[in-house]
Amino acid sequence: MLQTLAIANYRSLLKLTIPLGRLNLITGANGSGKSNLYRALRLLAETAQGGVVNALAHEGGLDSTFWAGPETLSRAMQTGAVPIEGTVRQERLRLRLGFAGEDFGYAIALGLPTPTRSAFTRDPEIKYESIWAGRHYRPASALVERDNAIVKVRDGRKWAVIHQHISTFDSLFSQIADPSRTPETLQLRETIRGWRFYDHFRSDAGAPARQPQLGTFTPVLHHDGRDLAAALQTIHEIGNAQALQQAISDAFPGCHLSIEQQSGGRFALEFHQHGLLRPLSGAELSDGTLRYLLWVAALLTPRPPPLMVLNEPETSLHPDLLPALARLIIRAAEHTQVWVVSHASRLIAALEQAPDCHTITLEKQLGQTRVQGLRMLDEPLWHWPDGR
Incomplete structure (x- = not known):
């Protein structure tokens, strides 16, 4: 770690x-430097x-x-006692x-x-x-x-x-x-x-995750989510199938998910919703529902990485889904170190309920990103190896 x-x-x-801790929450106002830290x-x-x-x-x-x-x-x-001016560089x-x-x-x-x-x-x-x-x-x-x-x-x-x-x-x-x-x-x-980075899940109408894809054993979801159905089926077979269905019902009460195996070895999503006579295909799912399923596949991976970084996972999700997403993230942090970069207040509040959540709030002062409340004596000991 x-x-x-x-x-x-x-x-x-x-x-x-x-x-850093096991579950790290990076937050702060727009322009505070969250994206720079992630990059x-x-x-x-x-x-x-x-x-x-x-x-x-x-x-x-x-x-x-x-x-x-x-x-x-x-x-x-x-x-502000003196103006900010450039000087002769010493290093x-x-x-x-x-x-x-x-x-x-x-x-x-x-x-x-x-x-x-x-x-x-x-x-x-x-x-x-x-x-x-x-x-x-x-x-x-x-x-x-x-x-x-x-x-x-x-x-x-x-x-x-x-x-x-x-x-x-x-x-x-x-x-x-x-x-x-x-x-x-x-x-x-x-x-x-x-290390795994997730920040470019596609959920548009042409997103690969919406279409049937050739199914291969997928313990690690691709960073753009193209192999979603195969990843979910892998979790069902060698991962925690119970946790998978719990994650679905937690966000969508009365619903469950299955994977249809089509001719030619293709896998397709089937989302069963209470009151409907047939399951919804991946092409019919809303952007938010599809993105939540992508996060389920990423966070319940049967092969946890040493570090998983989630950049603004709240994108396209309805606020009511954020507590369920937070519970998924907290569960994942039991097996891997997690970074979450977010400015969604509801997700932040839910994550901070975890006893080991380490919140890093960024702020800017004169263009410089700083950690709010972190004083010089509170910083970890660090020396650059080349002595500068």
């Missing part, structure tokens, strides 16, 4: 270090997929993701992302390349990476370190250089994953690859 998340110089996140976590996930540089390119390049304010916001600036401009879990921690620093004649002068480069043992980085706890193109690993009391020409656009996880020499790199990579 992630214990700490640290971000520096990413959009409105000038310097943010936050403690920063997705960037961290891309390090293990080999796509962090491309992901930054899709965001408009590294320049556009850097914090746009002054390098530091002094107390005088925050109180190299770096976008930094990192986390610490129960066993290992990881941090990455990205920056712009040294000017050359190459046409790719704005391509982000990975300047530094580190993997360490435990929750807090200390030089003695470091296991793997990468400084530009050089990678070294801990070898007893000494360091051993294992690579001197690593690509500047690929992370450690893409190039150094030797189960004998760097088992922690392989373990951490597979853990991060197991």
